[in-house]
Amino acid sequence: MDFMLSRATRVTAQWASAPVQHAVARFWRDMEMTLSTTGFVPDNRLMICLAPALPPESYTLDVTENQLTLCAADDLGAVYGLLDISRHYLGVTPFWFWNQQQFEPKPFATVPEGRITGPAAAVGLRGWDLSDAPWLSAWADATENGWEMIFESLLRYRGNMVRTDKQADLAAAMGLRPVQNPQTPLGAAPQQAAAENPEERHKIWQDSIRTLKTSPRIWALGIDGMGGDPDGTASTAALQEQWQLLNATVPGAVAYILLQGETVALYQEGKLKIPDSVIPVLTPAPSASSAGGPGPGAQHGLWFSLCRRDKLTGNPMTAYPGGDTAVNGMLQGAWRGGVRSFWMVGTGDLRPSLMELNLTGALWCTPDTDCAAQRTAYLRCTYRAPDGWALTDSALEDLSVCLRARAESAVQAGSPPQPVGEAFLTRSTRLFASAWLCGKTQGPIQELAALLPAESYAEQLAAYQQLCTSALENYETLLPGCSYAGRATTPLWQEQVVFSVRLYLYALRGAVRFCTAREQFLDKDWQNCFCTLGRAADDFGAMAALLQPKTGFWAGFCSDTMLDGALTARVLTGLMAIPRAAGDGPDYAAWQAPLPGAPAAPVPDFTLYRALVQAETKKV
Incomplete structure (x- = not known):
């Protein structure tokens, strides 16, 4: 017979490690959220047993009428097993906290009789990079259990490592392996940079390893100046020395090296030799044709971010440019290229990237996951009708169409064209406006050369206008379409998706109006130029106002300092003096x-x- 899980079910474990204790406490909390006190079923229990013969991080769940027997290979096997029970039978979704999931307690949950298996994930090391998340970090510091909620979400997606500058001990206690900063390999980068002779450098590395060896972690290797070693000989020798020191002090240590810039070419050309047990990690994610290195069968890793914070193409407040389809293509391409040992995903401030993080969590477990099906499943469990009922298939398809259209409508710049974030619109407009103010309107703006190659300011601005005008036409239709599609669901859709569309739309309007004002100026249509610049300033001001929420989903998670929309508005306001001087x-x-x-x-x-x-x- 089936097992009836209730608030009376006893949960016991054969061992009491910190990750298991956290997992059991979390499971009890999930039961309290989802089960009422009216459905007590006496004399049944959930027993957690250690089964080292199972593959690492896996579990089996045997179900009888009176007992659930969760046999786990290790701590993470037990953690994942309890979280899977919570997800599939209690209905707690991985992002329940962030998406404000509502629960209607029921007397008990039914687990069907038989055996359920929880296999290990396909990718070996899987995690989030939280080091570039200023608003998320500030929120977590100021919120009780804030960091715990972040790490819990990662565990619900079967993550097993995390890169964080804060609360690494808590992450380890919950079962995650902290990842050493690639900029401080072996934890000794500042001293290492000052060490010129090999003996001193050797001692610094050794002392650092001995200091940190008792804390579980994934170690970073690397040395300063690898890119300045044209034949890779010195860098190869230093990496071999680092690995020998680490392996001698911490047998079985897991280590990686992040390859960037010139070191990627050295590695792909075979000049930089990396120890066999060390994982070479590339960023951006390598594809089937670009992983390079030792060849098929070699372990590789990737490190990429869903949130870019660079001033010119960043997307600090919207989803990954190109949407989940672009993420899916990149990760599946990397998997086919043999990149299967290490996937590190930069979350940014988490909230703008929830759907894409949901997809990456599915892909690192099952790389052939269907992107469209995963999107629909996420929409189904995230967005409900106002009365709590599930949305119809038709309503879900409307939401999915909006998300695809949002990704396809973004501005694409560069060669080959790539979707860019909202920072491109604020920064580029400000660059063009500043050049106009200074009278530097002959040659092109060098900062924009890669994205808008041109021979002159006028040619560059015309290319910018064309890109923005095309995107604006799509977004003017997209905003009412997304608002209408969300009529069948709760305000969460408006707060998440419609918010991001509105933000991008305001920036597009401001950019296009600025370009129009320049045309009017050249036609000596002074007053219309003056007013068009004012309207453009209003557009960027409206965008800045969106980023100052006092309540709701984004409260405490954003600021205009990310995009400087208000600064762009001030620059445009100052520029209004030029056409007024000419005409008034x-x-x-x-x-x-x-x-x-x-x-x-x-x-x-x-x-x-x-x-x-x-x-x-x-x-x-």
């Missing part, structure tokens, strides 16, 4: 004279802009 100077009274109640003295630019727009609106 030197007396600065002609444009305001026809306005009702116009003062005799000249008014500030933005005050005049508001009055002109108001007068035009009244005419209409």
Whole structure:
């Protein structure tokens, strides 16, 4: 007969490691959230047994009428087993906390009789990089159990490692392996940089290893100046020495080396030799044709971020440019190329990337996961009807169409064209506006050369205008479409998806209006240029206002400092002085004279802009 899981079920374990204790406490909390006190079923239990013969991180669950027997290979096998019971039978989704999942307690949950197996994940080491998440980190520091909720989410997706600058001890206690910072290999980078002779460097490495050896971790190897070693000989020798020291002090240690810049070419050309047991990790993610190195069968890793924070192409507040389809193509391509030992995913501040993180969690367990099916499953468990019922298949398809359209509508720049984040719109507009203010409108802006190659400022701005205008046409349709599609669900859709569409749309409007203002200026249409710049400033101001929420999903998780929309608005406001000087100077009274109640003295630019727009609106 089936097992009836209730609040009366006893949970016992054969061993009491910290990860198992955390897992049992978490399982009890899940039962308290999802089960009522009215369905006690006496005399049954969930027994957690150690079964070292099973593959690492796996488990089996044998179900009889009176007992659930969870046999786990190790700590993580037990952790994953309890979390899977919680997910499949109690209905607790991996991102239940972040997506504000609501529970209606029931008397008991039924687990069908028989044997259930929980195999190990396909990718060996799987985790999140939380080191570039300023708002998430600040929230977690200020929130009771904040870091625990983050690590719990990773465990629910079968993660087993984490890169974090905070609370690494808590992560280890919950079963995750902290990953050493690639910028501080062996924990000794600052001293290492100052050590010039081999003996001193050897001692620094050895002392660092001995200091850190008692704490479980994934070690980072690497040395300063690897890119300046053209034949790779010195770097190879240093890496071999690091590995020998580490392996002698911490037998069986797991280590990786992050390859970037010139070191990638050295490795792919076979000049940089990496010890066989050390995982070479590349960023961005290598594909089937670009992993390089020793060849088929060699272990490789990838390190990529769903959130780019660079000023020119970053997406700190929206989903990964290109959406889940782009993430799926990249990761499945990496898997086919033999990149199967180490997947590290940068989360950014987590909340903008929940759906993509859900996909990566599925892919590192089952690499042939169907992206569209995974998206639908995520939508089904995340977005419910206002009355709590599941959405219809038709409503789910409407939401899925919106997400695909959002990814396909983003601006694509560079060669070959790649989707870029919202930072491209604020930064590029500010660069063009600043050049205009300074009178530097002959040659192209060098900072934009890779994304907008051109021979002149005018040619570069025209390319920018074309990209933004095309995207704007799509987004003007996308916003009402997403709002309408979300009518069947709770406000969470509006707070997550519609918010990101609105943010990108405001930036697009501002960018296109700026380009239009430049055309009007060249046509000596001074007053329209003046007003169009004002409207562009309003657009970027509206974007900045979106990033100052006091309540709701984004409260405490964002700020305009990420994108500087308000700064862009101020630059455009300052630029308004140029067309006004050309068309209204030197007396600065002609444009305001026809306005009702116009003062005799000249008014500030933005005050005049508001009055002109108001007068035009009244005419209409």
